[in-house]
Amino acid sequence: MYGKKNIVLFGYGTTGKQLYKKLTEAGNRVRVVVESDDEMIEGEDIDILKINIKHNEDIFSLAIDPRCDLLYCGMGRTAKNLFLVLRLRALYPEATILSISNSPExxxxxxxxxxxxxxxxxxxxxxxxxxxxTKPAVTKALDEIVYRRNDLRMMEMAIEKYSVYDGKKLSEIPFRKFGIILIAIIDKELGDKLIFSYSTIDHMLDEDDVLVIVGKEKDLAKLQVKMLKKN
Amino acid sequence: MYKLVKTAYFIEGSGRYRVVKNFFYDLLENNQYRYKKFFDIFMILVILSSVTILVIDVREHIPQWLDDYDLYFVTTVFVAEYFLRMWVYSDIHKIIIDEYEESLFLNKPFSYAKLTWNILRNKWRYVTSISALIDLIAILPSYRSLRILRVFVLFRAFKMLRYTRSLTGFFFVLKNKKFELITLATLFLFFIFIAGIMLYVFEGDNDNPNIHNLFDAFYWALVTISTVGYGDISPVTPEGRAVSMLIIVAGVGLLSFFTSIIVSSFAERLDVLREDRVIHETAKKKNMTVICGYGVLGKLVAKGLKKENVEFIILDINPALAEEAHNAGYRAICADATKSTIFEDLGIHKRISNVLCLTSDDIQNAFIAVNVKSLNEKVTVTARCSDDEVAKNLEFAGVDKVIMPEEVAGMMGMVYAGEPVAFDALLAIVEAKGKTLIDEVKVLSGSQLQDKTIDEIEFEQMRIILLGIFKKSDSKDRPDTFVFNPAVEYMICSEDMLVIIGYDIAIANFKKRYQ
Known part of the structure; x- marks a missing residue:
């Protein structure tokens, strides 16, 4: 779901600032961590923790919970991000780490x-x-959905065990009636791959399958309520 | 009012006169003009025919009609061209008006003498220009009584240079290297002078039967120093041979110096010529995009645009980067995008529809954006910047789109925090790495899509997902409205933009059928 995530953001340069802004706007809880030799950012009304990323104790002191915290590496320099990713991965093998880069290399x-x-x-x-x-309409459409310029959004919905849709065929779900568009699915029986061409095969939905859907927020909520119903 | 002044004002006000004069100006002088090419080819053919007739005439007898053609037709064409060029060079009526208004303003009597002087001085400037002199000399061979004038027919060949665009550029080479060439010529003359006199002193007094006078000695010196060495005159005394040895060595040095000057200046000039060609190539294009700055972002954007078959041209102030872009197979020019010249050369008013300012410097981007907007407000300007404050300034300056790499990253980070799978789905679609694409289809009036309901179009059978439709707004101020997942009874009108998702082949199929 949008928002309500705990995020640890490393770096507060130009990119870091934008990440902080967008993430907090979306309702996430963001903790900012900078390197201790960075200059203090003045005039900003946020909590910034200073650590030395070379010291494990410093990183442990952040009390990162790898299962709920998302780790964002947004340092100004790629070398630092690389170092940070390596270190965090070594310390928290199961954490979700996202990094900013500035070249395919x-x-x-x-x-x-x-x-x-x-x-x-x-x-x-x-x-x-x-x-x-080249595709102005596509860009605008994606902006509306992705960057939530209005109440449209894209979300993923996992099929839970014993939900009304568990064991149903894809064609049996009246997406159109809900005003929702199905973009892609992950059929666990076929692996973790995203399948876009779902219409060629009528997939059987089971537990843990994921639907990627787009719709108005209230319509999505309605579908979600329906989904939570147990058989 | 004086009759002359009246006529001048009449000409000034006459639209027809201006149209005719502009036409001839374009035809004679404007390299961007489409039909100038034909005129140039015509002139080259006339010159070639005239030279051919002259060469044949040396040993064979040419028929009378060819002689008449050469005498009357070619001469008429040349004379007409000469006077037309003189005509379009400047406006006499403007000089008259200026003169008249000046006399009114200063309350002085209107002086015909001064006016005539001004007009003559103005046209004299044209007559004494190098190209006009060549034109004039090229007409002279038509005067048959003087046989020596026939040699000037070669000036007709010179005239050809005028009609070939790339050749005119080579004249600049000599101009650019004036200083070096003069130094070299002085040195050459100095050596010839010294060596010639020395040989004359050593062998002129009957030692050498071939040297009769000082001219022979100078002739020998030039033939030797240029390493041509005909051998018709050669030194016979040891002293004379010593002089030969010295100037042969000096000659080899001077010649290689001369070659290197010419080669290096041609190499410099070649870049300019190439860029002229780039500009010329784009002359027929419409809706061009200009990328300013070939840095990290510029490179990626160029790659993307190339893939989408968008016509674009790259400007970079750094010659190394411009060269790199050229080597990558793009149209590139090394130019300062903060100056108006380059945009005017590219045809900012007619041929450019988009300008992307993608340098890594915010201030530079703002500078370019303002430059472009001040030249033509209708051009869509996209500027990159990395600061919120600068972004506001840019928008204030009229920039249509501000793009901030950091903001894009922030947005993507935000989406990722929300829905990792949705994020991946989106990336896969947007990056078009797989076969799934998102694309847009514009409903043209008269298209099969027009006036149909969503129900009637078989999106599902065609394996296409209709994400939504952009409905064109009535007024310019309001943005187009996005109708997400339109209802089955939605009626598609012309100008609607359909946003669809599907496999590449499915989209191609859909477009083929409906667009």
């Missing part, structure tokens, strides 16, 4: 170092610049 290294996902600053910006030029 660094992206590869960060992924290798153990980042779950990497956001390539320039790649993403370039893509956005190009698509807003």
């Amino acid at each position: 660094s992206t590869r290294k960060l992924k290798y170092a153990g980042a779950n996902s990497v956001i390539d600053l320039y790649e993403a910006t370039a893509r956005r610049t190009v698509s807003s030029l």
Whole structure:
């Protein structure tokens, strides 16, 4: 769900600041951690923890809970992010780590170092610049959904055991009636891959399958309520 | 009022006169003009025919009609061209008006003498320009009584340079290296002078039967120093041979110096010529995109645009980066995008629809954006910046889209925090790494999609997901409205934009059928 996540954000440079802004706007709880030799950021009304990332004790003192905390590495320099990813991965093998990178080269290294996902600053910006030029409508549509310019949003919904849809076929769910569009599914029987071409096969839904859906917030909520009903 | 002044004002006000004059100006002088090419080719053919006739005439007898053609037709064309060029060079009526208004303003009597002087001085400037002199000399061979004038037919060949764009550029080479060339020429002359006199002193007094006078000695010196060495005159005394040895060594040095100057200046000039060609190539294009800055972001955007078959041109002030872009196969020019010249050359008013300011410097981007907007407000300007405050300033300056890499990353980080799977789905679609794409289909008027309900179009059978429709707003101020997941009875009108998701082949199929 949007918001309500606990996030530990490393770095508070230009990228870090934007991450903090967007994450808090979405209702997440963000803790900012900077390196101890960084200059103190003045005039900002937020709590900033200073640590030395080379010391394990310092990182332990953050009391990171790898199961609920998302770890964002948004330091200004790739070398630091790389080091941080390596260290965090070594300390918390099961944590979700996301890092910022500034080139495909660094992206590869960060992924290798153990980042779950990497956001390539320039790649993403370039893509956005190009698509807003060549496919303006698509860009605007995605903005509406992804960046929540209105009440539309994309979400994932896992099928729970004994839910009304457990064991049902995909075609039996009246998405249209709910005003919802199904974008993709993950059918656990076929692996973790996202399947977009769901319409070619009528997938059987079981426990742990994931639906990626887009819709108005209240419609999504309605579907969710329906889903939670147990058979 | 004076009749002359009246006529001048009449010409000034006449639209037709201006149209005609502009036409001839374009035809003669404007390299961007589409039909100038044909005029140039015509002139080259006329010149070639004239030179051919002249060469044949040396040994063979040419038929009368060819001689008439050369005498009357070619001469008429050249003379007409000469006067047309003189005509479009400047406006006489403007000089008259200026003169008249000046006399009114200063309350002085209107002086015909001064006016005539001004007009003559103005046109004289044209007559004495190098290209006009060549034109004039090229007309001279038509005067048949003087046989020596026939040599000037070669100036007709010179004239050809005027009509070939890349060749005119080579004249600049000589101009650019004026200082070096003059130094070299002085050195050459100095050596020839010294060596010629020395040889004359050593062998002029009957020692060498081939040297009759000082001219022969200088001739020998030039032939030797240029390493041509005909051998018709050669030194016979040991002293004379010693002089030969010295100037041969000096000659080799000077010649290689000369070659290197010419080669290096041509190399410098070649970049400029290439960029001229780039500009010329784009002359026929419409809706071009200009990328300013070929840094990390510029490179990625260029790659993306290339993939989408968008016509674009790259500007970078750094020659190394411009070269890199050129080597990557893009149209690139090394130019300062904060100056208006380059945008005017590229046709900011007609051919450019988008300008992307992607340098890593916010101030530079703002500078470029303001430059472009001040030249043509209609061009869509996208500027990159990394600061919220600067972003506000840019928007105030009229920039249409501000793009902040850090903000994009922040957004993506936020989405990731929300729904990792949805995030992956989105990335897969947007990056188009798999076969699934998101695309848009514009409903043109008269298309099969028009006036149909959603129900009637078989999205599902075509394996297409209709995400939503952008409905064109009535007024310009209001943004288009996005109708998400339109109801089955929604009627599609023209100008609607359908946003669809599907496999690449499914989308291609859909577009083929409906667009």
